[in-house]
Amino acid sequence: MAEFLSLQNAVAKHIHDGDTVAMEGFTHLIPFAAGHEIIRQEKRDLTLIRMTPDLIYDQMIGAGCARKLIFSWGGNPGVGSLHRLRDAVEKGWPNRIEVVEHSHAAMACAYEAGASGLPLAILRGYIGSDLPKVNDQIRFIECPFSGERLAAVPSVRPDVTVIHAQRADRRGNVLVEGIVGVQKEAVLAARRSIVTVEEIVDDLGASVNACVLPAWAITAIALAPGGAKPSYALGYYDRDNAFYKAWDAIARDRQAFLAWLNDNVFTTRADQGAE
Amino acid sequence: MSLEFTASEMMSVTAARALRNDMICFVGIGLPSEAANLARLTHAPDVTLIYESGTLQTRPDVLPLSIGDGELCESALTTVSVPEMFRYWLQGGHVSVGFLGTAQIDRYANLNTTLIGDYRSPAVRLPGGGGAPEIATHAREVFITVKHSRRTFVNAVDFITTVGFGRDGKAREGVPNIGRGPSLVITDLCILKPDPDTRELVVTSLHPNVTREDVIEATGWDIRFATQLERTPAPSAEELEVLRDLKARSDAHHSSQP
Numbered sequence: 001m002a003e004f005l006s007l008q009n010a011v012a013k014h015i016h017d018g019d020t021v022a023m024e025g026f027t028h029l030i031p032f033a034a035g036h037e038i039i040r041q042e043k044r045d046l047t048l049i050r051m052t053p054d055l056i057y058d059q060m061i062g063a064g065c066a067r068k069l070i071f072s073w074g075g076n077p078g079v080g081s082l083h084r085l086r087d088a089v090e091k092g093w094p095n096r097i098e099v100v101e102h103s104h105a106a107m108a109c110a111y112e113a114g115a116s117g118l119p120l121a122i123l124r125g126y127i128g129s130d131l132p133k134v135n136d137q138i139r140f141i142e143c144p145f146s147g148e149r150l151a152a153v154p155s156v157r158p159d160v161t162v163i164h165a166q167r168a169d170r171r172g173n174v175l176v177e178g179i180v181g182v183q184k185e186a187v188l189a190a191r192r193s194i195v196t197v198e199e200i201v202d203d204l205g206a207s208v209n210a211c212v213l214p215a216w217a218i219t220a221i222a223l224a225p226g227g228a229k230p231s232y233a234l235g236y237y238d239r240d241n242a243f244y245k246a247w248d249a250i251a252r253d254r255q256a257f258l259a260w261l262n263d264n265v266f267t268t269r270a271d272q273g274a275e
Numbered sequence: 276m277s278l279e280f281t282a283s284e285m286m287s288v289t290a291a292r293a294l295r296n297d298m299i300c301f302v303g304i305g306l307p308s309e310a311a312n313l314a315r316l317t318h319a320p321d322v323t324l325i326y327e328s329g330t331l332q333t334r335p336d337v338l339p340l341s342i343g344d345g346e347l348c349e350s351a352l353t354t355v356s357v358p359e360m361f362r363y364w365l366q367g368g369h370v371s372v373g374f375l376g377t378a379q380i381d382r383y384a385n386l387n388t389t390l391i392g393d394y395r396s397p398a399v400r401l402p403g404g405g406g407a408p409e410i411a412t413h414a415r416e417v418f419i420t421v422k423h424s425r426r427t428f429v430n431a432v433d434f435i436t437t438v439g440f441g442r443d444g445k446a447r448e449g450v451p452n453i454g455r456g457p458s459l460v461i462t463d464l465c466i467l468k469p470d471p472d473t474r475e476l477v478v479t480s481l482h483p484n485v486t487r488e489d490v491i492e493a494t495g496w497d498i499r500f501a502t503q504l505e506r507t508p509a510p511s512a513e514e515l516e517v518l519r520d521l522k523a524r525s526d527a528h529h530s531s532q533p
Contacts, residue, residue, distance in 0.1 A: 026328050026357055027343025051357070052405075075402030077341030078304055078529075086400045101389075104327060105361040105409040112358040124366055127412045127453060128385075128438025128446040131404060134394045148451055179328045179343045182357050211356075232345055241340045241529040 002172030002195070002215040007222040008269075010194045011037045014220060015046075015160050018067075022049040022158040022190065023056060024111075026181030027077060028234065030056050031164040033227030034196050036265045039063040049158055051107045051182065055230065055247055058082040059265070061097060062257050068098040070156075072107045076251075079244055083251040093254065100135055106153045111182045113155035114189025125151040161190035164228045165213075166235060167204060168197045172215030175204045178234030180211045187213055196224035198236050280510050282463035283422075285482050287313055287518055288510040290374075290420040290461040299323040299371045301410050304342045306420045307374035309522070310461075312338060316517050325364065327406040329355045338525040361406070365413045373414030373454075375407055377421050379432045382475050382496045383446075384419065384439025384457040386411070387432035394434065407437040416458040423462035423493045430496040444474035464490050466507060470499075480505040 005013065015021060015038060023031050035056040038046075047068040048057055055076065060066055062084030074085050088097045102110070109121035122141070132138040132151075141152045163183045165176045174195050176183055187193045195218050206212050230240035230247075250260045280288075290310035294300060296319040302311045304326075312335065315322050323332050328343035332352035339347050348354045355364070364370065378401050379387035386407065392398035411417050417439075421427055431442065438446050439457045447453055456474075460467040466480040478490055479501045491498055510518075 027341045028328070028345070028348070071403065073403050073405035074400075077343075078339070081400075081402070089400045090397060101403050103404040103408040104357070104406040105366070108358040108361045112362075123362070123409075124413070124452060125409050127408075127450060128435065128441050129404070129408045130389075130435040131408065178345070178348045179330065179354055180356050181329070181343075184356065185358060234345055234348060239341065239344055241344075242531065244340065245529065 002218040002221045004172065005220050005222055007033060007037050007196060007224050010220040010222045011041055014192050014194055015043055017043055018045045019159040020047040020049065021160050021162065022156065022186045023162040024050060024181055024183050024186040025164060025228065025231065026051060026179055027054070027239075028179040028181065028232060029164045029176065029183065029228050030054055030231035031162045031196055031227060032056050032229060032231065033224040034162045034164070034194060035060055038065060039261070039265050049156060051104055052077070053082060053085055055082070055244065058084040058251055059261070061085055061088050062094070062251070063261060064094045066097050068100065070100045070102070072102045072104045076244060076248060079248050083248070084257060087254070100137060101131065102135065102138070102153060103129070103131065106138070106151065107156070108182055110153050110156045111185035111189055114157045115185040118155055120152050120154055122150050122152055156186070156189050158186070158190040160192045160194065161186040162194045162196070163187060164196045164224070164233070166197065166233055167199050167201050168195065168221050169201055169204050172218060172221055173204060174213040174218060174221065175206050176211045176213070184211055184213060188217060192219040194220045194222065196222045196227045198225055198227070198233055199223070278510065278512060278515060280515055282482070284510060284515060284518060285507070286420060286422070286461060286463040288514045289466065289482070289507055290418070291317065291514070293418055293459055293461065294319050294322050294372070296321045299325065299369060301325045301327070301365060301370045301373045301406075301414055303375045303407065304339070306376045307418070309338055310420055311374055312521060313514070313518050316521065317514055325370065327357070327360060329357055329360045331355060331364065336524070337528040338521060340529045361409065365409060368413065370410070370414040371416070373410035373417045375410065375417060375419050375437070377419060377427075379427055379429050380419065380421060380439075380460070381429055381432045383441060383444050384460065384469060384474075384476055385432050385435045385441065386419070386437040386439065387434045389434040389436045391433055404436045411437045411439070411456065412453050415454045417454065417456055418459045418461065419457055420461045423464040423490070425493060425495050428494045428496070440469065440474035464493060475499065477501050478504065480507045482507045483509045
């Protein structure tokens with residue numbers, strides 16, 4: 001049953017050095033506040049999983065939290081490179097990271113397989129691609145019915161999944177609206193989950209087919225208004241595209257990045273949650 | 276009367292013209308998105324645009340900066356989860372054309388968006404595959420739009436992220452449940468199509484004021500030209516006006532604080 005914690009306590013209690021952590025949100029609802037709290041608590045040796053590492057993992061990789069990255073598209077959308085990710089891969093700064101890369105289709109299927117309690121996902125994928133040559137987690141199997149050659153990847157089973165959502169009710173049920181990405185699958189695939197929310201309300205106001213995660217499927221909920229910025233929360237605030245563009249110059253330079261981290265992460269505090 | 280236009284505008288207008296009103300198009304971000312929305316705002320008002328964020332049949336007023344901008348969701352017929360997007364709508368066979376950009380392309384239209392150099396110690400690490408590897412095999416055909424230069428048009432890509440026709444042009448032969456692959460490449464200099472027998476990309480049309488030498492100079496292999504080489508029609512006044520308006524309001528939108 002979901003426990004209401006402050007963001008600080010939720011991260012301290014449920015995320016440990018060496019954990020495999022998935023922080024999802026496909027461009028929308030990216031849990032930045034939680035990422036910053038992980039940086040502040042100086043978590044180390046994390047295996048980070050995310051379809052699109054985005055700025056959140058660029059920041060966490062640059063801050064030295066990651067040992068390994070599992071992903072499928074690692075750019076700054078519409079802008080260019082993730083320079084902290086590139087610096088880690090190309091130059092080993094601040095530390096070397098192991099990279100395991102997939103296609104979006106395979107990762108989406110791997111999350112779904114994790115949520116389904118299956119050991120693997122099957123898809124018609126990677127035909128003619130070199131990705132299977134550099135990722136031994138991509139294998140091929142023969143369909144027992146048709147004989148067709150299909151791709152197989154292991155399911156995603158994180159120790160912890162972290163997502164951001166619009167709101168929770170006071171019993172801990174959570175509503176996710178808009179681009180829902182793989183958030184539901186990521187929560188259900190994980191051993192533990194932390195959901196940060198814009199607000200806690202009496203009534204979710206969910207329509208009958210809405211994407212609702214029941215309280216009994218979530219480990220912890222933390223109130224974090226604005227917790228997806230500079231990404232966005234449909235119905236609350238827009239994507240800060242100007243910041244995504246500005247990030248290019250900040251992240252390109254190690255000193256500029258460290259100064260940004262100091263001014264915007266280390267010297268600020270997580271929003272106080274409903275304890 | 277002749278109109279002034281840039282090579283980039285020529286590319287976007289030509290790429291937009293390739294889309295028809297009855298197509299269901301899975302749109303890549305950047306140049307493909309610009310072209311697809313220009314098509315929707317000009318000759319193909321009912322073209323169906325799908326983005327990998329799960330937004331089905333979307334009609335954005337400004338070009339999205341990312342594949343999942345709120346504008347895409349709010350103007351869509353409906354928004355589905357990402358697993359559903361890739362499994363039901365793409366793998367399920369509903370997409371008629373995949374519209375992709377790339378960092379490198381080779382003579383068999385293989386695409387590299389992974390890295391330059393060696394995989395274990397890359398000279399330049401690029402973003403990676405994203406949706407492209409499966410878009411290129413599940414869509415019934417694939418359009419590619421990319422700026423023409425020796426850095427981009429290479430003899431053989433460093434890494435095949437997304438298959439065109441493979442290293443030998445035969446990668447799709449005998450593979451069940453696969454689309455026909457790249458049918459059209461639109462650059463800022465010309466239009467290329469795969470040779471029906473060898474699958475090697477051949478220049479079929481030169482844009483206005485572009486010479487064969489310009490294309491040879493910008494291509495990293497011994498490029499061939501079709502016997503019946505055409506001249507791409509210049510952009511119309513309407514196409515240019517709609518494109519410039521679209522870009523101006525998109526730039527203004529992405530520069531403002533929310």
